[in-house]
Amino acid sequence: xxxxxxxxxxxxxxxxxxxxxxxxxxxxxxxxxxxxxxxxxxxxxxxxxxxxxxxxxxxxxxxxxxxxxxxxxxxxxxxxxxxxxxxxxxxxxxxxxxxxxxxxxxxxxxxxxxxxxxxxxxxxxxxxxxxxxxxxxxxxxxxxxxxxxxxxxxxxxxxxxxxxxxxxxxxxxxxxxxxxxxxxxxxxxxxxxxxxxxxxxxxxxxxxxxxxxxxxxxxxxxxxxxxxxxxxxx
Numbered sequence: 001x002x003x004x005x006x007x008x009x010x011x012x013x014x015x016x017x018x019x020x021x022x023x024x025x026x027x028x029x030x031x032x033x034x035x036x037x038x039x040x041x042x043x044x045x046x047x048x049x050x051x052x053x054x055x056x057x058x059x060x061x062x063x064x065x066x067x068x069x070x071x072x073x074x075x076x077x078x079x080x081x082x083x084x085x086x087x088x089x090x091x092x093x094x095x096x097x098x099x100x101x102x103x104x105x106x107x108x109x110x111x112x113x114x115x116x117x118x119x120x121x122x123x124x125x126x127x128x129x130x131x132x133x134x135x136x137x138x139x140x141x142x143x144x145x146x147x148x149x150x151x152x153x154x155x156x157x158x159x160x161x162x163x164x165x166x167x168x169x170x171x172x173x174x175x176x177x178x179x180x181x182x183x184x185x186x187x188x189x190x191x192x193x194x195x196x197x198x199x200x201x202x203x204x205x206x207x208x209x210x211x212x213x214x215x216x217x218x219x220x221x222x223x224x225x226x227x228x229x230x231x232x233x234x
Contacts (some may be wrong), residue, residue: 030050051082071100099234155176179196209230
């Protein structure tokens, strides 16, 4: 667990109907504590100063936040800590994710992926590792099970509209196939530079507070999970 305090400032602009860019600074401090974890995972509990320049480029043409049936989405995020902002750590983290939806009739295919890592020689600190795992993000594994310094991930989804709502978007049933490769893990012994394959089957419906899913996920190594998920999984 990490305990943080700080402040940030972002400025941005929408430069087309579907795209925007934001940039800013973030300063603060972090103190790490370990509630659970293996004995060999040693975290410094000293407070660390963190100061970073941040940037985000977003393109969103999807026709729905909940169950998109057409359009393209992509997002690139950059996070650079440096001496100018008196950060104790020096690293640059990048994170890119994208997906595209295509439908014919009541059938939809959604293809997506994510890649993330570092630029330069700086290593990610324990408190800012890249998190992955959970429903539609390597289904079959626990939410946030993988904490790593880099990853590449791809997913193919199919969903079918079961009924169309008059106000909300209705209900869908479908499944996914997912594949990912992960870099150096925070916890020794977790998968490193291995290809992990997983998938899911699910039913989902729109609600006044967002999408709700009931899903079963399974991975080829035998890991499996049953999910009740509320929110935006991808």
